[in-house]
Amino acid sequence: MKVKDRMKENVRTVDMNDSITEAFRLMKENNIRRLPVMENGSLAGIITLADLNQASPSSATSLSIHELNYILARTRIRDIVPKKQQLLTVDPEDYIETAAKIMRDKKVSGLPVVQNGKLAGIITETDIFGALIDILGVHTPHTRIDFIAKDRPGSLAEITGLIGARGINISNIVVYFDEKLEKYKVILRMETLDYQPVIDDMISKGYEIDSVLTQDGSV
Numbered sequence: 001m002k003v004k005d006r007m008k009e010n011v012r013t014v015d016m017n018d019s020i021t022e023a024f025r026l027m028k029e030n031n032i033r034r035l036p037v038m039e040n041g042s043l044a045g046i047i048t049l050a051d052l053n054q055a056s057p058s059s060a061t062s063l064s065i066h067e068l069n070y071i072l073a074r075t076r077i078r079d080i081v082p083k084k085q086q087l088l089t090v091d092p093e094d095y096i097e098t099a100a101k102i103m104r105d106k107k108v109s110g111l112p113v114v115q116n117g118k119l120a121g122i123i124t125e126t127d128i129f130g131a132l133i134d135i136l137g138v139h140t141p142h143t144r145i146d147f148i149a150k151d152r153p154g155s156l157a158e159i160t161g162l163i164g165a166r167g168i169n170i171s172n173i174v175v176y177f178d179e180k181l182e183k184y185k186v187i188l189r190m191e192t193l194d195y196q197p198v199i200d201d202m203i204s205k206g207y208e209i210d211s212v213l214t215q216d217g218s219v
Contacts (some may be wrong), residue, residue, distance in 0.1 A: 003099050004092035006131050007113045007121035013038050016078040020052050023077060027052070027123060034121055037077055043089070043112055043119050045081045055080040089114040090123065100128050136189065137171035143195040146210040147202065149175060149184040159188065160200045161192045168192050185210065 012030050014023050016039045023035055027049055055075060066171040089112050090099045099111055103125060110124040133139070149155055156173065163170055171189035178185045192196065193214045202209060 001096045001131055001135065002092065002114055003094045003096060004121075005124055006096060006122040006127040007092065008127070009121045011036060011112075011119060011122045013119070014047070014077050015039065016044060016076065016081070018077050019073050019170050020055055020075045020077065020080060021073050023047060023052055034122070034124070035109050036112045036122065037081055038119070042112060042117070043087070045087060046110070046112060047077060047081060048106075051080055051082075087112075091115060096131050103128065107185065117202055134187065135172065136174070138189075140171070140191065141193060141216050142171050142189045142191055142214075143193055143198075144211075144213040144215065145186075145188045145190070145199070145202075146212075147186055147188070148181070148208040148210065150184045150207070151184070156186070158205065158206070159186075159202065162205070163190055163198055166197060166201075168198065 011037045012026050012032065014026065016037060026035060027033060027094040031097075033049045035047055036043055037047055086106075088102060088106055088108060090102065092115050093115055101113060102111065110122055112119055113121040113123055156175070159169060160173075169191040171191055174188075175184055177183075192198075193216075195212055195214065199209060201213065
């Protein structure tokens with residue numbers, strides 16, 4: 001799955017010369033928390049709701065509402081964009097995990113998507129979570145089996161053979177290295193709630209079952 005499959009297009013933006021009042025309005029009306037900042041038609045940065053709140057006068061101020069509105073209307077986006085902000089972006093052709101890794105490593109919750117120097121969209125942590133849910137296939141009734149992988153070639157083929165022999169479809173398989181156990185673990189989802197025969201087959205072949213969970217697809 002690539003960024004282009006999950007990014008939002010037709011992105012709302014603000015200009016460096018726009019007021020933060022305008023930015024607040026756009027965020028509220030469109031129920032969003034971040035806006036790419038444009039300058040002379042090019043992407044120059046990104047601001048978040050937290051940036052706007054930090055730039056706004058404190059609620060403890062003695063200023064009147066008219067004075068507050070005047071200050072907000074006079075404050076421009078260029079006044080609050082971090083001067084040393086590193087502009088982090090991804091390309092529509094990047095894989096979704098590339099965006100996820102950048103967000104985690106840089107501690108940001110959204111990335112502008114740029115193609116050929118032009119703003120093409122934006123991808124957020126919510127989009128990443130949605131992609132993960134779809135990849136894992138949790139929307140349909142299934143059984144999840146967590147087990148320890150055998151440290152030899154062909155173990156996954158053996159497991160899929162056991163399940164296939166019983167006429168059961170596999171939704172997905174995820175393999176990862178458990179640093180605490182120093183072993184590879186497998187998360188397998190299959191399209192049945194009648195899991196016991198498969199578990200019996202796996203145990204008979206020497207597989208160590210960690211956990212089994214049935215889900216009706218409502219999660």
